[in-house]
Amino acid sequence: MTATTRRVVSARRAISPDAVDAEVLLRWYAATARDLPWRHAGVTAWQILMSEIMLQQTPVVRVEPIWREWVARWPVPSAMAASSQAEVLRAWGKLGYPRRALRLHECARVLATDHGDEVPADVDVLLGLPGIGAYTARAVACFAYGQRVPVVDTNVRRVVARAVHGLADAGNPSSRDLPETEALLPESVHRAATFSAALMELGATVCTARNPDCARCPLPSCAWITAGRPASETVRRTQKYEGTDRQARGRLLDVLRDSSGPVERVRLDLAWTRDPGQRDRALDSLLMDGLIEQTEDGLFALAGEGGSPG
Template sequence: MHSDILVWFDDARRDLPWRDPEITGWHVLISEIMLQQTPVARVVDPWQEWVRRWPVPSAMAAEPAGEVLRAWGKLGYPRRALRLHDCAKVLAAQHDDRVPDDVDVLLGLPGVGDYTARAVACFAYGQAVPVVDTNVRRVIARAVHGQEQPGNPSRRDLADAEALLPRDDDGAPTAAAPIFSAALMELGALVCTARNPACEQCPIVDRCRWVARGRPSYSGPPRRTQKYEGTDRQARGKLLDVLRASSAPVERAALDIAWTRDPGQRDRALDSLLTDGLIEVTPAGLFALPGEYADAADQAVTD
């Protein structure tokens, strides 16, 4: 199984910019934060812009948080941008402007969870640690457990991925382990997709338990799904759009016209943005991106 997947990966792997062997752990960290719940195609251009603009953590740390939010644009889940800015400040101040290579140390950084810590350790530094995303969980569900979908995340996912790492005769992960982790992820992204999997192109189709069972439909507990249209999340995005497009603080009226379908929902969205630190209120009662206008004279932008 290992050799078949690795041979396939050698030929099929995408030429993604963050896979360049010359990039740093900081660049990989940026890519992993951006790729959370965001398709690869939407990340490539912003990632390239960010690594040119902020090649090291201290370059980002020197910017106000609002400017990082503005550069985040339409990537979604903007709290990720704030966490990355906080992380940059810690890396610059406490880690000599370098992203650590140890999973436990990485987990102590702002905004870095278990997946991100393992992904950076694996893909930036070649650590033999399992990396589990949605694609990996789906491949394991089908090939190992014979299920169409993996269901909701559980603690078993990491153990399953770790059990699949290639090992030597003494049971230690081999040098191919980090490459295999990337290959397993790529297999789920390109072949073993959620809808219309291309089983005829799969390098392990002969070993897949789901295929051997006749590709039965998923029958487990309902899977959590997320919608966007009409949600508080969409309302938050519309309000942030106003501030990202403005060169100065704005009056409340400029935010009110950005989301008119439900005033109560708009108020709720604004309150949550303030609570999350994505918007600040200036001394004059105007609204601004965080850190940009604390010492500047308030000037409303209403058009």
């Protein structure tokens, strides 16, 4: 065990329910929470599920207009299930990580056929749906159904690490994350669900990773501030996009999204000329992920469109 690991382990002791002042946080949230459309009254569990899938690794400002379009186009799972994979991929546009779109389409089919066109409320049942992981299942149970379940994303982990443990960042995800967050939840089911949203909001808008705005933080005490704001010992690496395989994949997908049917290989070759080897890797990975397919006559198309005429 390294010295850094020993310090982190010693800092992360059992926490008490009042380690974060729920009353203060809830008042702050009521006064300052962002007016996000998926937080409005009347939004369904399916629409909240769509927002949660879209928001993974994608900023709110990019998600909101696409989410509004999807709510209008696919207000219930069966509406999406009736659309093709290609239609969903085109509608996903530039949100990134397009496998999420395919998994959501698969999830919609299961909801339509096996769950009466409704999103289940039970976390364990949600975890059995395609593309639904631990975070998303609990987020839907909490934000759509008001359940008292811990919802732990990067923002929540950061707030707990700083306010409770005095650490600059949370480090890698741990098996402690869920029980620690659950320990902070108010006993009242309704207040617990709102508290989860407030904790997440605090991390997203105030207690941010690079530039925490401690002057605006509503919490009356913070272990990190008390400790003198010790620096992070985590080496952050900026993820570049320009010139990466991800960018190459995106360029190839753009060609197929903008086409009404299968295209010849030369169209894809022209979309990424800087590195033929990288282009080949990108094409192979898109095929492996099921995002595109190759027709019998060697053309390429979005998933589900391989049988269309060229």
